Amino acid sequence: MDMLAQILSSGIAVGMIYAVIAFGFQLTFATSGTLNFGQGEALMLGALVGLTCVDTLGMNYWAMIPVVCLFGMLQGSFVELIGVRPAIKIKSEFGWIMSTIALGIIFKNVAENVWGRDALPFPPPLPMEPMSFLGANILPMEILVVVGALVMMLLVEFFNRKTIYGKAVVATANDRDAAGLMGINTSMVITFSYALSSLTAAFAGVLIAPLTLTGATMGGALGLKAFAVAIIGGLSSGMGIIVGGLILGIVETATGFYFSTGYKDVPGLILLLLVLAYKPSGLFGKSAIKKV
Amino acid sequence: MMKLKSHLPLLAAIVGLIGLPLFVENPYYIHLAETILIYTILLFGLDIVVGYVGQVSLGHAGLFGIGSYTAGILFFHLGWPVWATIPASIIVTAIFGGILALPALKVIGPYLAMVTLAFGTIAQILINEMSWLTEGPLGIKLTLPELMGTTMTASEYFWLVAAITILALIVVDRFVKSQMGRAFEALRDSPVACDCMGVSVYRFKVIAFVISAGFAGLAGCLYAYSEQYISPNTYNNELAVLFLLAIIMGGRKSRLGAAIGAAIIVLLPKLLDDINLFRIVASIIAIVVTLGAVLALSKKITTPKRVAIPVAGVVGLAAFSFWLNSIADWRLSIFGFMILLVVYYLQNGIVGFAKTFYLAITGKTKTTVGEATAENTDSSVDFISAVGNKNTGAELLKVESVLMQFGGLKALNNVDLSIKRGTIHGLIGPNGSGKSTMMNVLTGIYIPTAGNVLYADESVVGKTSSEIALSGIARTFQNVQLFGEMTALQNILVGLHHTFKSNMLDIALHLPRYLREERDARNRAMALLKFVGLEDLANEEARNLPYGKQRLLEIARALALDPELLLLDEPAAGLTAPDIKELLRIIRKIRDNGITFILIEHHMDVVMSVCDTVSVLDFGQKIAEGKPAEVQADEKVIHAYLGA
Numbered sequence: 001m002d003m004l005a006q007i008l009s010s011g012i013a014v015g016m017i018y019a020v021i022a023f024g025f026q027l028t029f030a031t032s033g034t035l036n037f038g039q040g041e042a043l044m045l046g047a048l049v050g051l052t053c054v055d056t057l058g059m060n061y062w063a064m065i066p067v068v069c070l071f072g073m074l075q076g077s078f079v080e081l082i083g084v085r086p087a088i089k090i091k092s093e094f095g096w097i098m099s100t101i102a103l104g105i106i107f108k109n110v111a112e113n114v115w116g117r118d119a120l121p122f123p124p125p126l127p128m129e130p131m132s133f134l135g136a137n138i139l140p141m142e143i144l145v146v147v148g149a150l151v152m153m154l155l156v157e158f159f160n161r162k163t164i165y166g167k168a169v170v171a172t173a174n175d176r177d178a179a180g181l182m183g184i185n186t187s188m189v190i191t192f193s194y195a196l197s198s199l200t201a202a203f204a205g206v207l208i209a210p211l212t213l214t215g216a217t218m219g220g221a222l223g224l225k226a227f228a229v230a231i232i233g234g235l236s237s238g239m240g241i242i243v244g245g246l247i248l249g250i251v252e253t254a255t256g257f258y259f260s261t262g263y264k265d266v267p268g269l270i271l272l273l274l275v276l277a278y279k280p281s282g283l284f285g286k287s288a289i290k291k292v
Numbered sequence: 293m294m295k296l297k298s299h300l301p302l303l304a305a306i307v308g309l310i311g312l313p314l315f316v317e318n319p320y321y322i323h324l325a326e327t328i329l330i331y332t333i334l335l336f337g338l339d340i341v342v343g344y345v346g347q348v349s350l351g352h353a354g355l356f357g358i359g360s361y362t363a364g365i366l367f368f369h370l371g372w373p374v375w376a377t378i379p380a381s382i383i384v385t386a387i388f389g390g391i392l393a394l395p396a397l398k399v400i401g402p403y404l405a406m407v408t409l410a411f412g413t414i415a416q417i418l419i420n421e422m423s424w425l426t427e428g429p430l431g432i433k434l435t436l437p438e439l440m441g442t443t444m445t446a447s448e449y450f451w452l453v454a455a456i457t458i459l460a461l462i463v464v465d466r467f468v469k470s471q472m473g474r475a476f477e478a479l480r481d482s483p484v485a486c487d488c489m490g491v492s493v494y495r496f497k498v499i500a501f502v503i504s505a506g507f508a509g510l511a512g513c514l515y516a517y518s519e520q521y522i523s524p525n526t527y528n529n530e531l532a533v534l535f536l537l538a539i540i541m542g543g544r545k546s547r548l549g550a551a552i553g554a555a556i557i558v559l560l561p562k563l564l565d566d567i568n569l570f571r572i573v574a575s576i577i578a579i580v581v582t583l584g585a586v587l588a589l590s591k592k593i594t595t596p597k598r599v600a601i602p603v604a605g606v607v608g609l610a611a612f613s614f615w616l617n618s619i620a621d622w623r624l625s626i627f628g629f630m631i632l633l634v635v636y637y638l639q640n641g642i643v644g645f646a647k648t649f650y651l652a653i654t655g656k657t658k659t660t661v662g663e664a665t666a667e668n669t670d671s672s673v674d675f676i677s678a679v680g681n682k683n684t685g686a687e688l689l690k691v692e693s694v695l696m697q698f699g700g701l702k703a704l705n706n707v708d709l710s711i712k713r714g715t716i717h718g719l720i721g722p723n724g725s726g727k728s729t730m731m732n733v734l735t736g737i738y739i740p741t742a743g744n745v746l747y748a749d750e751s752v753v754g755k756t757s758s759e760i761a762l763s764g765i766a767r768t769f770q771n772v773q774l775f776g777e778m779t780a781l782q783n784i785l786v787g788l789h790h791t792f793k794s795n796m797l798d799i800a801l802h803l804p805r806y807l808r809e810e811r812d813a814r815n816r817a818m819a820l821l822k823f824v825g826l827e828d829l830a831n832e833e834a835r836n837l838p839y840g841k842q843r844l845l846e847i848a849r850a851l852a853l854d855p856e857l858l859l860l861d862e863p864a865a866g867l868t869a870p871d872i873k874e875l876l877r878i879i880r881k882i883r884d885n886g887i888t889f890i891l892i893e894h895h896m897d898v899v900m901s902v903c904d905t906v907s908v909l910d911f912g913q914k915i916a917e918g919k920p921a922e923v924q925a926d927e928k929v930i931h932a933y934l935g936a
Contacts, residue, residue: 037405082632083632087635087636092635093348093402094540094635095635095636095639097348097405098348098536098540098631099631099632099635101631102533102629102632102635103628103632104628105530105533105624105625105627105628105631106628106629108624109621109622109623109624109628220529221413224406224410227406231403231406260421262417262420263417263421265413265414265417266414266417266418269410269411269413269414270414272406272407272410273395273407273410273411276395276396276398276399276403276407277397280398280403
């Protein structure tokens with residue numbers, strides 16, 4: 001029972017991180033039908049920039065968060081401008097897939113050269129003594145991860161639903177051509193969705209960093225698994241990614257515990273393959289009717 | 293004589309490969325050349341998926357690893373000889389390719405890229421973790437294979453790899469030029485039309501992945517012996533990206549392109565090890581691109597705006613190379629930068645670019661490829677299989693109260709139809725009345741919510757589009773669905789796919805069965821083109837044909853399927869008056885062969901002049917049926933068309 005509670009609590013924290021990154025995938029997919037294959041690298045850069053702010057510049061953890069968010073927005077806009085916009089213009093799917101992968105590789109390499117190849121510890125903002133809860137040891141940081149992830153998603157949802165700028169995003173997501181005809185600058189909206197997407201990833205980076213180590217290679221696996229979550233949940237379902245994230249986080253923690261940590265990435269990826277084979281629109285997604 | 297000339301490059305390559313170990317003493321260079329050959333084999337296979345089927349695969353590093361480890365494990369644990377490990381590697385990897393294809397079938401584009409990426413990641417993790425089988429991170433050591441009791445020398449192994457590469461080249465070339473290669477390209481250009489031509493998209497995607505994986509397995513096996521040591525870290529996702537870069541950079545759908553791409557990705561890392569060499573090469577590239585741009589500008593082929601960014605990019609790269617002290621750390625960035633340049637400025641690869649550049653500079657227009665000419669049309673070929681006058685007037689197709697519901701919308705609401713053999717049945721109605729939905733139900737693209745469709749007394753509900761097509765229902769599409777990048781002749785050959793019985797072995801060895809089928813199909817395709825008056829455009833890519841010709845080509849392609857029932861969805865839309873006259877002639881001629889029609893059309897004069905019976909749909913319901921003249925006078929029909 002204690003073990004189960006432990007696995008659940010750790011799994012939920014990891015799962016929420018996946019959900020936040022997956023949320024970033026959803027944002028760009030909705031507006032432009034494209035995904036940033038370098039999403040994991042956006043998270044990694046956010047974490048490393050955060051580390052520099054805290055360590056080198058001596059900033060407070062909480063004061064650093066807005067700086068990292070701003071950085072994330074700039075990074076996301078850059079990716080959209082260099083990698084995605086030209087591809088959308090020439091309607092080349094291959095183009096944006098390859099160019100976001102290429103940008104991801106470049107970011108990782110730059111990070112290696114700036115911050116070094118070693119994984120670095122991130123000073124935690126909260127005490128690292130575990131609290132006992134229902135027999136499980138829970139770190140205060142894990143609670144912060146869950147709360148932070150939920151708040152971030154709710155803020156973006158609130159923005160989309162209640163503000164006029166958010167309405168532009170939703171309109172573009174529904175029908176880009178019609179939105180363009182209504183005077184919405186859709187290419188700006190797409191850039192903005194990339195900025196927002198990288199912002200959530202960078203934020204997720206500084207949330208998870210104190211729990212793991214920070215380094216240039218931290219992003220790759222996270223990005224891929226977040227994609228698995230986005231697919232499992234459905235690329236259009238907000239509820240789906242939270243459920244998908246939790247499923248994956250818990251399954252993974254359990255695998256790491258009962259088998260070996262070496263295998264812990266495997267079940268998530270197999271789940272991804274199974275969902276795509278049987279219900280490509282995701283567990284919570286709606287399938288589209290093809291028009292001929 | 294022609295034949296010898298076209299084989300000349302191949303012969304030169306063979307001579308070069310035999311000669312290389314004799315004249316190059318340094319084993320390092322032989323090993324480099326060997327690695328290039330091995331990557332070339334893999335890229336032949338990857339090109340089938342990327343170039344021909346048009347899908348992104350990031351799983352080929354994983355497949356390459358599976359091939360290597362199959363050989364490594366069989367050698368290490370069981371001591372198998374090379375002649376057994378090569379086929380084993382091919383088969384095992386091909387099976388994994390089939391497994392990869394299963395989830396990949398239902399998804400396209402970015403999903404597929406991620407699926408294959410996930411597959412590659414899983415493969416690498418498993419190789420790393422299953423130490424009892426793979427020795428885990430320690431890796432497996434191999435020795436060069438034995439030949440007649442003694443271990444091969446490096447040169448001998450190089451010759452073996454070279455011989456296998458040449459074989460692979462011939463086999464791939466034959467595959468992609470056969471009906472199989474045409475099926476791959478067809479499913480890339482229009483999956484829907486491909487299914488409706490009786491070529492199952494599902495089946496051929498799996499076949500493409502399996503063949504492609506087989507080549508990856510072969511390459512992996514040869515690589516294991518060549519390196520004499522394998523470890524899991526080699527087969528990472530960056531290698532998969534590298535393979536993709538090689539394919540795009542070299543040039544898709546080109547064997548030469550694959551070889552160039554392989555050479556680039558093998559030599560590039562070596563180049564990037566040496567800062568001085570890199571500076572020289574970066575400068576040369578910058579100069580060549582700049583000169584090329586100036587030349588192109590002076591001949592007014594391109595505009596300053598278009599060349600500005602690539603020129604700035606390569607000049608920047610050269611400047612960057614002089615700023616750097618050590619290159620090793622920045623290798624991946626340079627590599628990423630190259631992908632960006634290639635993706636946007638070298639989409640057709642070096643081979644494609646060289647071709648267009650050469651044509652532009654010399655001022656020649658693009659010559660169409662293909663050997664078919666209008667002269668060698670054999671007019672005696674029986675191009676329409678006559679269904680004959682069997683049971684004219686009997687019921688061929690029966691639609692029983694079909695309901696097709698999309699959410700709350702009833703696109704078809706309890707519609708009954710009865711189509712008699714040998715007749716032309718018109719289906720008319722205002723826009724959005726459900727005519728095209730009916731076509732899609734009949735051809736299996738939609739599965740009706742309720743009701744039944746009986747074709748020759750058999751239900752077609754639940755059958756796949758390609759099964760229905762093969763049972764004798766062919767169609768054209770309202771918005772033309774040709775295979776755009778294929779020639780008019782090839783489009784028809786896809787329709788004739790069902791006439792091929794030959795298998796992969798027949799194709800690889802060019803056995804008589806395959807050669808005969810290919811020759812017959814080509815003759816019949818030319819005859820069909822002549823029938824619709826397109827014989828002079830046989831070698832033109834379908835997307836370059838004028839709209840009216842495209843519609844005629846679609847009809848000819850549908851006829852290639854030997855249908856009993858032909859569904860034409862607005863064949864006269866966008867046609868000029870003389871074209872319509874020609875269309876009517878063609879329709880009547882086909883009907884005289886006993887083929888039954890369902891004709892959706894908005895041109896009332898067309899409908900009234902050829903149809904035997906007309907059904908009218910409005911808001912998903914049948915509101916009238918009868919002889920053209922009767923329907924024309926029907927109150928309800930007039931009301932539906934003109935309102936109030």
